[in-house]
Amino acid sequence: xxxxxxxxxxxxxxxxxxxxxxxxxxxxxxxxxxxxxxxxxxxxxxxxxxxxxxxxxxxxxxxxxxxxxxxxxxxxxxxxxxxxxxxxxxxxxxxxxxxxxxxxxxxxxxxxxxxxxxxxxxxxxxxxxxxxxxxxxxxxxxxxxxxxxxxxxxxxxxxx
Amino acid sequence: xxxxxxxxxxxxxxxxxxxxxxxxxxxxxxxxxxxxxxxxxxxxxxxxxxxxxxxxxxxxxxxxxxxxxxxxxxxxxxxxxxxxxxxxxxxxxxxxxxxxxxxxxxxxxxxxxxxxxxxxxxxxxxxxxxxxxxxxxxxxxxxxxxxxxxxxxxxxxxxx
Numbered sequence: 001x002x003x004x005x006x007x008x009x010x011x012x013x014x015x016x017x018x019x020x021x022x023x024x025x026x027x028x029x030x031x032x033x034x035x036x037x038x039x040x041x042x043x044x045x046x047x048x049x050x051x052x053x054x055x056x057x058x059x060x061x062x063x064x065x066x067x068x069x070x071x072x073x074x075x076x077x078x079x080x081x082x083x084x085x086x087x088x089x090x091x092x093x094x095x096x097x098x099x100x101x102x103x104x105x106x107x108x109x110x111x112x113x114x115x116x117x118x119x120x121x122x123x124x125x126x127x128x129x130x131x132x133x134x135x136x137x138x139x140x141x142x143x144x145x146x147x148x149x150x151x152x153x154x155x156x157x158x159x160x
Numbered sequence: 161x162x163x164x165x166x167x168x169x170x171x172x173x174x175x176x177x178x179x180x181x182x183x184x185x186x187x188x189x190x191x192x193x194x195x196x197x198x199x200x201x202x203x204x205x206x207x208x209x210x211x212x213x214x215x216x217x218x219x220x221x222x223x224x225x226x227x228x229x230x231x232x233x234x235x236x237x238x239x240x241x242x243x244x245x246x247x248x249x250x251x252x253x254x255x256x257x258x259x260x261x262x263x264x265x266x267x268x269x270x271x272x273x274x275x276x277x278x279x280x281x282x283x284x285x286x287x288x289x290x291x292x293x294x295x296x297x298x299x300x301x302x303x304x305x306x307x308x309x310x311x312x313x314x315x316x317x318x319x320x
Contacts, residue, residue, distance in 0.1 A: 016175060017287060062216070062224030062241055081222055081241035083253040083263060091263050093243040093253060103243060103251050105265040105285070125265070127177060127285050 007148055009141055016132040018124045018140075022148050026155040028110040028118045032087055034151055034160040035059070035108065042067065043159075044150040047143045050076075061085050065092070080106075094124070102131060120148075167308055169301055176292040178284045178300075182308050186315040188270040188278045192247055194311055194320040195219070195268065202227065203319075204310040207303045210236075221245050225252070240266075254284070262291060280308075 007022040024031060034040045036059035042052045046069050056066040059082055066079035080093035087110070094104040104124045111119040126132050154160050167182040184191060194200045196219035202212045206229050216226040219242055226239035240253040247270070254264040264284045271279040286292050314320050 014289075015287065056222070062226075062239070064222030064241065066222075079222070081224065081243050081253070083241050083255070089261075091253070093241070093251070093265070095243070101249075103265065103267075105253065105263065105287075107263075107287075123287065125285065125287050127175065127265075127267075127283065129174075 007141075007145055009136075009144060011132065011136055016126050016129050018132060018136060020122045020144055021119065023113065023117055023119050024152055024155055025116060026118055026160070027116055028087065028112045030155055030160050031110045031118050031120055032090075034154065035090060036085060037160075040154070040160050044154055045069075045143075045147050047071070047146045048150070050143075058082070059085050059090075102126070104135075167301075167305055169296075169304060171292065171296055176286050176289050178292060178296060180282045180304055181279065183273065183277055183279050184308075184312055184315055185276060186278055186320070187276055188247065188272045190315055190320050191270045191278050191280055192250075194314065195250060196245060197320075200314070200320050204314055205229075205303075205307050207231070208306045208310070218242070219245050219250075262286070264295075 007020055009018065009020050011018055034044065038054040038057040038059075042054050045052050050069040050071040052067055052069045054065070054067045056064060058064060061082060061084045063085070064079070064081040066077065069076045069078070077097040079095055079097065083091040083093065089110070090108045092106050094106050095102060104126050107123045109121045111121065113119055124135075126135070167180055169178065169180050171178055194204065198214040198217040198219075202214050205212050210229040210231040212227055212229045214225070214227045216224060218224060221242060221244045223245070224239070224241040226237065229236045229238070237257040239255055239257065243251040243253065249270070250268045252266050254266050255262060264286050267283045269281045271281065273279055286295070
């Protein structure tokens with residue numbers, strides 16, 4: 001299996017979907033913890049220039065979450081619910097409150113590659129190509145790449 | 161505005177979406193209560209031949225739900241979370257546990273038509289056309305039509 005070291009971000013040509021793929025030098029349980037324990041998640045999510053504070057967090061099936069990312073003193077709020085949380089997959093909803101009617105259905109898969117490596121795949125589904133493309137051209141790759149770089153350092157440092 | 165008396169069910173040609181539209185002789189608040197109060201919801205949802213029992217229900221933003229529909233002694237379980245519950249719109253996730261990896265993102269709109277009438281629109285979004293078409297050809301229209309007929313009688317009887 002080909003190893004992916006950078007984050008791949010791709011738009012599906014037929015579906016209003018964005019997919020990302022990235023391999024980490026960590027076990028699936030470590031990736032799962034980094035996505036479900038609020039103190040860990042807040043440390044790595046988002047671009048380097050933002051600080052994230054968790055307001056509500058229950059990472060279990062039927063739970064919900066809300067957090068704020070602060071950049072240059074401006075607050076950006078996000079919220080959603082956890083449809084399903086299990087060791088190999090998380091399904092959740094996602095709204096940026098600056099666009100309160102927009103909702104994405106997000107799925108994350110933690111795939112064990114063996115040798116202490118895990119492939120993290122994500123899929124974000126919305127109900128129009130216009131919304132998908134607006135998100136794709138919003139600079140989202142900065143948050144994805146910088147966030148995953150922080151996550152990787154956290155995993156290497158043994159913090160998760 | 162044209163009045164819709166039967167339920168319209170349509171598949172989007174470009175998106176993996178099913179939409180339904182139906183007008184009711186009731187106010188938006190009545191439709192909202194019939195979708196958020198568990199004792200009311202259990203009375204009308206699904207085909208005539210099934211009985212529904214609510215197992216978990218918190219119809220508020222960030223809440224979740226689970227219910228079982230019983231048909232000829234066989235149990236069909238469903239669950240999801242409430243992404244957002246507000247008077248004019250409900251956004252929730254939906255899984256039929258017989259297909260545990262399948263998830264739909266559902267949006268319901270309660271549109272006030274005046275004169276004590278409300279248009280109920282729903283949208284169900286999944287991540288493939290195959291899943292959407294399988295659902296469309298599953299006989300779903302029986303549950304939609306019989307369920308909404310029960311809902312209409314409940315509203316006319318003043319039970320909601």
